[in-house]
Amino acid sequence: MKVFISWSGDTSRRVAEVIREWLPTVLQTVKPYFTPNDIEKGTRWSSDIASELDDSLAGIFCVTSDNLSSQWLMFEAGAISKKVDQSLVCPILIGMDNSDINGPLTQFQTTLFEKSDFKRLVFDLNKANSSNVLEESVLHTVFEKFWPELEEKVSKIIHSIGANDPRATDIRSDRELLEEVLDLSRSLAIQKSGGFKSHQEFNSLISEFLMAYDAIFRIDWQHTKSCLRDIELFVSPSGNFIEPKVDDEGNNWGNRPYLLETYRGLIDYIHKHNIDIHTRYE
Template sequence: MSTKVFISWSGELSRKLAEALRSWLPATLQYVKPYFTPEDVEKGAKWNSEITKELETSNVGIICLTSDNTEKPWILFEAGALSKSIEKARVCTLLFNLEPTDLKGPLTSFQGTRFLKEDFKRLINTINNVAGDSKLDTVVLDSVFEMWWPKLDEQIADILANDGESKEEEKRSDRDILEEILELNRMNSTRNAHSTHVSRRAVGEILEFLEEMAFVIDHEHGDLGFSLHKRLERPMRHLCMAADAPDLFDRFRRRRERYQVELFAKENKCDEPELPSDGG
C-alpha cells in the first residue's frame, strides 16, 4: 500500500524545489506516492475537488518554504487545510535557506525541518514510520538514504544557486498580503466587467473560495479574515451585480457574519446565538 505525501508550495523557487522533492521521494522510498500540482492557477481551480480528495487520503504533508513565500496567502491557506486533514505531527515545514526563527504566525506550529542532511533524514523517518507494512527497517532505510541523499542535495544546491533572487526579500506585512488578494480580485472584476456575459457559476465559485480562505485565516490570524472580507466586500458586490446574482452577495455577507459569531463564541467559550439561515 502506498504512502501519500502532499507537497505544498508557492512561488517559482518553491515550485522548483518541490518538483525536485516530488521526483526524489519515490525513487528513494518506492512506496511513496507524492501529490504535487505544477501550476498555481491549477491549484486554485482544483481546490474544491481534486485537492480536497488528495488531502483526505494523504498521510504526510510537506510545506516547501523559501524566504519569499512564508507569508504568501496560498501557503497559509494550504497549511491551514493540511493541519485540519492530517495529524499535525505529520505536517512538516521544509526550510530552504531559512531558520525556524525566521517563521512566525501559524507556520511556527508545525514540525520545522531545515534542508540539512540530519534534519532532512528525520523527515524521511517520519514518512517511513507511517508506511505500515511497507516500512523499511532502520538499517535498510539508512543505506537507502545515504545512497540517494547526495543526488537531492546537489540538485537543490543547483536550484538555489541559480535562483534569480540574490538577496532575501523583506518579509511582508499582513496588509501586503491583503493587498495582493484584493488586486487579484480587482483583476477578475475588471475582466468580467468588459465581458458580454458574467457567469453566475464562476462568481459562485470565487465567493466560495474566498469564504474558505477567510475562514482559515480567521482561525490562524484572528481578525485578519474579517478585515479581508471588508476589503473585498465592495468589488464582490459589483461582480455579483454584473452576474445578476445579488443573492450570492447576500449569502456571502451572511456566511461571514456566521463565521464571526462562531469565532467569537469559541474565543469566549459561550453558546452561539442563532442567525438566519443563508439558504445554502
C-alpha cells in the same frame, strides 16, 4: 501512503518538483502528489486537488523567503493538520533558518534542508507508513546513497536565486543579527552556569553520531557480531576500532564508515570550539 507536496512561487515549485521525483526512490511505497499548476494565480482549486489533499496522510510544504505569507500554503498546512498528527505536517525551510519564520508555521516542527534534519523527516514518513515500513538499516543505506543527488539539485536552485533576490539578502542580515544576539546569550549563560548550551550544529553532530552508533550496535548487530569475530580482517595489528589503519574502513562492514565519520566530526568540533567535554582518557 499519499504525501501532499505543497508549494507557492517559482523557487518553491522547483524544489517541490525535485522532492516529488526523489522521494519514491527512497520510500518506494510513498506516492507524492504535486500539482504542476501555479495555484497563486487566482484560479479555484480543482476537485482532484481537494480530493488529494483530503486523502493524504502527510504534507510537505516547501517554504521560501517569498512565500512566507502565502494563504494557499497556510490553508493546505491547516487542512492536513486537522486530520493527521502535527508531526506529519512538515514545512521544509529552503535557504532559510527557523529564526526567519513566524505566524502559523511556527506551530509545526520545521525541517531545515540539511542532511540530518531531512533524514529525520524521511524516517518519520517511513514510520507513519505503517503498512509498508522499511527496516531502518535498509532505509539508512538507501538514504545515504541517494541524498547527495537531492542535495546537489536543491543547492543549485538555492544558489541560483540567492544572488538575484534582494529579500534573501534582507533575511540573511536579520539572521546574522539574531545569531549574534543568540551567541551573546549563550556566552552569558555559560559564564553564569559554568556549563555549555548546545546549538544547532552541535545537536546535529550528536544526532548523526547517535544514529550511526544505533545502526551498528542495535539495528545491524548480527552483522556487527560477525565482523567482530573476524576483527583481524577489519583492523590492522597496529590499529583499533576507531583508528583501524586499513585502506578500506568499510570492507563489507556497511555502517562502520558512517560511525567513524560522525565520531571524528563530533570530536573535531569539540576540540575546535574548546568545549569542556572530555573525549578520551588521559
